[in-house]
Amino acid sequence: MTLDRRFPSIHAMQECAARRVPRFAFGYMEGGIDREVCLAANIDALRRVVLTPRAIFDEAFEPDLSVTLFGRTWPLPFAPAPMGLTGLIWPNAPALIARAAIGHGLPVCLSSFATMSVEEIGAIAGSSLWFQLYCTVDPAIENDIVDRAEAVGASVLIVTVDVPTRTRRERDIASGLSVPPRFDRTTLMDIVARPAWALSMMGAGIPRLRTLERYLPKRLPLSAMGEHLANMTDGRVTAGKIERLRERWNGAMIVKGLLDPEDAVRMRDMGVDAVAVSNHGGRQFDAAPAPVDVLPAIRRAVGADYPLLADGGVRSGIDVARMIACGADFVLLARAFAYAVAAGGGAGVDHAMRIIKADLRQAMMQAGTPRLEGLTACRATDRPGST
Ligand SMILES: Cc1cc2nc3c(=O)[nH]c(=O)nc-3n(C[C@H](O)[C@H](O)[C@H](O)COP(=O)(O)O)c2cc1C
Numbered sequence: 001m002t003l004d005r006r007f008p009s010i011h012a013m014q015e016c017a018a019r020r021v022p023r024f025a026f027g028y029m030e031g032g033i034d035r036e037v038c039l040a041a042n043i044d045a046l047r048r049v050v051l052t053p054r055a056i057f058d059e060a061f062e063p064d065l066s067v068t069l070f071g072r073t074w075p076l077p078f079a080p081a082p083m084g085l086t087g088l089i090w091p092n093a094p095a096l097i098a099r100a101a102i103g104h105g106l107p108v109c110l111s112s113f114a115t116m117s118v119e120e121i122g123a124i125a126g127s128s129l130w131f132q133l134y135c136t137v138d139p140a141i142e143n144d145i146v147d148r149a150e151a152v153g154a155s156v157l158i159v160t161v162d163v164p165t166r167t168r169r170e171r172d173i174a175s176g177l178s179v180p181p182r183f184d185r186t187t188l189m190d191i192v193a194r195p196a197w198a199l200s201m202m203g204a205g206i207p208r209l210r211t212l213e214r215y216l217p218k219r220l221p222l223s224a225m226g227e228h229l230a231n232m233t234d235g236r237v238t239a240g241k242i243e244r245l246r247e248r249w250n251g252a253m254i255v256k257g258l259l260d261p262e263d264a265v266r267m268r269d270m271g272v273d274a275v276a277v278s279n280h281g282g283r284q285f286d287a288a289p290a291p292v293d294v295l296p297a298i299r300r301a302v303g304a305d306y307p308l309l310a311d312g313g314v315r316s317g318i319d320v321a322r323m324i325a326c327g328a329d330f331v332l333l334a335r336a337f338a339y340a341v342a343a344g345g346g347a348g349v350d351h352a353m354r355i356i357k358a359d360l361r362q363a364m365m366q367a368g369t370p371r372l373e374g375l376t377a378c379r380a381t382d383r384p385g386s387t
Pocket of ligand 1: 028029030042081082083084085111112113132160256278279280281282283311312313314332333334335336338
């Protein structure tokens with residue numbers, strides 16, 4: 001059966017991923033924090049955004065989906081968001097996602113906590129690499145990571161600032177998830193029930209944090225690894241730290257994980273090239289607002305020309321259009337591509353990108369706009385009757 005028929009939507013891939021990936025790994029990618037109110041709100045808030053279609057034109061048009069960001073034109077206004085530990089979801093996921101993104105001419109965001117190294121993914125992505133940094137306590141380690149990203153040609157540094165403290169996610173606690181994974185009786189039973197995952201994983205080996213592992217003591221027992229990593233990273237990112245990174249990094253810099261207009265303005269004024277409006281996919285703070293709800297105020301605060309990225313709850317091209325209509329220039333998607341890689345490997349990610357592209361084109365035709373900027377004129381409103 002063709003991929004189109006098996007997976008007509010990202011939702012179909014999500015359902016397949018739930019059957020193919022062990023529960024502890026699926027729960028890791030799927031879950032949020034606390035009661036997962038924020039996670040659900042990201043999706044609900046997007047679906048409430050109504051765009052009014054236009055139908056009468058002087059001339060027929062074909063929508064242009066391209067966007068210019070940091071002096072470079074990208075054919076589509078979206079990309080896979082940085083995701084740590086994706087090797088747990090499917091072996092070699094970072095490379096599979098990177099190759100699909102490059103195939104569509106898109107940037108490749110690589111997490112510091114990725115299961116493939118910045119050198120491995122840099123060899124695939126070159127200057128399309130956008131490296132995501134979690135700051136570290138030891139400035140020498142941080143400098144070394146940043147220098148490695150620069151050495152492999154990364155053009156953008158994403159500094160994530162919304163993980164100020166060690167995160168307690170109930171699903172992961174209950175499933176016994178650890179970094180890197182520890183295999184006990186329950187997880188082993190779980191794995192036995194997912195033979196396709198188990199077989200691929202046997203070939204690839206246990207996922208390791210390949211960018212960071214050189215900074216960990218050799219022969220560190222598995223049980224001490226999570227604690228060591230938590231002590232190594234420093235989530236309390238100060239303005240001074242951003243300033244220092246801004247001076248050190250020659251390429252474009254994005255600060256990811258802001259929801260407050262004043263924070264965004266401060267970053268703009270400090271020479272940060274763009275802000276990513278994000279609540280980390282509902283994984284950090286259950287009381288946080290949905291990015292799409294705060295985007296209009298942040299857009300007003302930073303002005304029309306300052307680049308804004310946004311993510312959270314995006315599962316289709318129509319959602320991409322909604323984010324752009326509310327003020328984003330560029331949209332990131334995490335779980336959509338995690339489902340895709342679990343459901344269909346690299347071909348699955350490529351397929352997901354095609355679906356999102358086709359949906360976005362269709363949304364622009366319906367909205368009657370040949371250019372992405374025109375989406376903002378669709379008078380994005382809340383669906384009447386929604387709470
Ligand atoms: C499994 C998973 C791992 C993630 N790891 C990281 C990470 O290492 N660094 C980071 O900045 N954001 C990380 N995020 C957050 C995403 O980059 C993104 O902000 C968010 O998930 C977008 O929401 P969505 O999953 O609804 O698309 C992760 C998200 C998921 C789902």
